[in-house]
Amino acid sequence: MKSQKILNDPVYGFITIPSELIFSIIDHPYFQRLRRIRQLGLTDFVYPGALHTRFHHAIGAMHLMRITLDNLRNKGTVISEEEYEAALIAILLHDIGHGPFSHALEYSLFPGVPHEALSLLTIELLNKEFEGRLGLALQIFKNQYERKFLNQLVSSQLDIDRLDYLQRDCFFTGVSEGTIGADRIIKMMAVKEDQLVIEEKGIYSIENFLSARRLMYWQVYLHKTTVSAEKMLINLMKRAKELAQGGRRFFATEELNYFMEHEVSLVELQTNQLLLKKFLQLDDFDIWGAIKHWKNDEDVVLKNISQMFLTRNLFKIRLVNEAFSSSEIEALRGKALKKLQIPESLLDYFFSYGTISNYGYLEQDSISILTKSGEMIDVAAAADLPNIKVMSKMVEKHYVCVAKSVILPH
Numbered sequence: 001m002k003s004q005k006i007l008n009d010p011v012y013g014f015i016t017i018p019s020e021l022i023f024s025i026i027d028h029p030y031f032q033r034l035r036r037i038r039q040l041g042l043t044d045f046v047y048p049g050a051l052h053t054r055f056h057h058a059i060g061a062m063h064l065m066r067i068t069l070d071n072l073r074n075k076g077t078v079i080s081e082e083e084y085e086a087a088l089i090a091i092l093l094h095d096i097g098h099g100p101f102s103h104a105l106e107y108s109l110f111p112g113v114p115h116e117a118l119s120l121l122t123i124e125l126l127n128k129e130f131e132g133r134l135g136l137a138l139q140i141f142k143n144q145y146e147r148k149f150l151n152q153l154v155s156s157q158l159d160i161d162r163l164d165y166l167q168r169d170c171f172f173t174g175v176s177e178g179t180i181g182a183d184r185i186i187k188m189m190a191v192k193e194d195q196l197v198i199e200e201k202g203i204y205s206i207e208n209f210l211s212a213r214r215l216m217y218w219q220v221y222l223h224k225t226t227v228s229a230e231k232m233l234i235n236l237m238k239r240a241k242e243l244a245q246g247g248r249r250f251f252a253t254e255e256l257n258y259f260m261e262h263e264v265s266l267v268e269l270q271t272n273q274l275l276l277k278k279f280l281q282l283d284d285f286d287i288w289g290a291i292k293h294w295k296n297d298e299d300v301v302l303k304n305i306s307q308m309f310l311t312r313n314l315f316k317i318r319l320v321n322e323a324f325s326s327s328e329i330e331a332l333r334g335k336a337l338k339k340l341q342i343p344e345s346l347l348d349y350f351f352s353y354g355t356i357s358n359y360g361y362l363e364q365d366s367i368s369i370l371t372k373s374g375e376m377i378d379v380a381a382a383a384d385l386p387n388i389k390v391m392s393k394m395v396e397k398h399y400v401c402v403a404k405s406v407i408l409p410h
Helices: 020-027 029-036 054-074 081-092 115-129 135-141 148-154 160-173 182-188 200-221 224-245 254-261 266-271 273-279 284-294 300-311 326-340 344-350 386-391
Strands: 005-009 013-017 189-192 195-199 316-320 351-358 368-370 376-378 395-402
Touching: 005 054, 013 020, 013 054, 020 029, 020 081, 029 054, 029 115, 054 081, 054 160, 054 182, 054 189, 081 135, 081 148, 115 135, 115 266, 115 273, 135 148, 148 160, 148 195, 160 182, 160 200, 182 189, 182 195, 182 200, 189 368, 195 200, 200 351, 200 368, 224 254, 224 284, 224 300, 224 316, 224 344, 224 351, 224 395, 254 273, 254 284, 266 273, 284 300, 300 344, 326 344, 326 351, 326 395, 344 351
Parallel strands: 195 368
Antiparallel strands: 005 013, 189 195, 316 395, 351 395, 368 376
């Protein structure tokens, strides 16, 4: 680059793009597509400011990775220029496999295929296009590189991904209780025996980080209204796919129509690059464009749920701590059928139930604390921190959500 490119980020201020290769990756259509995918899916139905994108997050994560690597170098960790650039590319592309609405539709288009698998396939595709120059980034992403701390910075319980999304999501939702001291956490990072560790004096910053993440899950990511909206979207796409596979043709983009008409497996995506490239054309706009048209569809499900989305008339949701019994579910289904006056065959599109869960800390994927004596111990055992021990337990909540009304054809 003749001069280094600079982006102005609302969270961190000016971010410099450090190399020609990274600038070319950011400029690539697969990466630019992330501008059209919301980071938090449908969360703006609850927090109107949550309109930031996967593009914002990826650039921010790259910026934090750069600060982290510089800090580790200052502490004496030798990181070559090749490793430095590869780690930046690995974190920049860690979410490139997300589809429309991020997590909300993750398993709707390709059942059983997580976004991480799609990210890996996309990085491999980009590596071919860039003639092998992403090879080391790919090794780091796949945890096949000998220096394990580089992968831990990309994917672990205390990775750069989480440090960025927690700060960014707090900023755009306005939920200040989820604020973390990312700068201090980064300054407390070190490398010992090729493992990422946190210096002992940073232990309370880690406790705050874990508490903030748990709070953000219940207050933002798993907010009951967001859960309701996501179930509606999943049910809408399920209905559209069933109709499409039964021979109906819809107004939708060519790519969306294809994936509604065909069930595509991970093996097919791995072996057919044309399918992967077709997927990499999809974004939130494909779905919103279809919803705007489906609001006038003859099908009761498509018409009603699309209209509900456009007017924010969301399913009413009940969230409880104890699981619903089968008899309770049957009673609630009967009540919904009577209220909505729809055929029983359509009820599952307007009535959903299930479980949401969250953990604060997984001890099997530990965060290591480096004591003053040079010993590495798990954060849960490093000090008398009852919060972290409590957060190791999975918390489950159970929900039922149902449409408030359904407009039936005359």
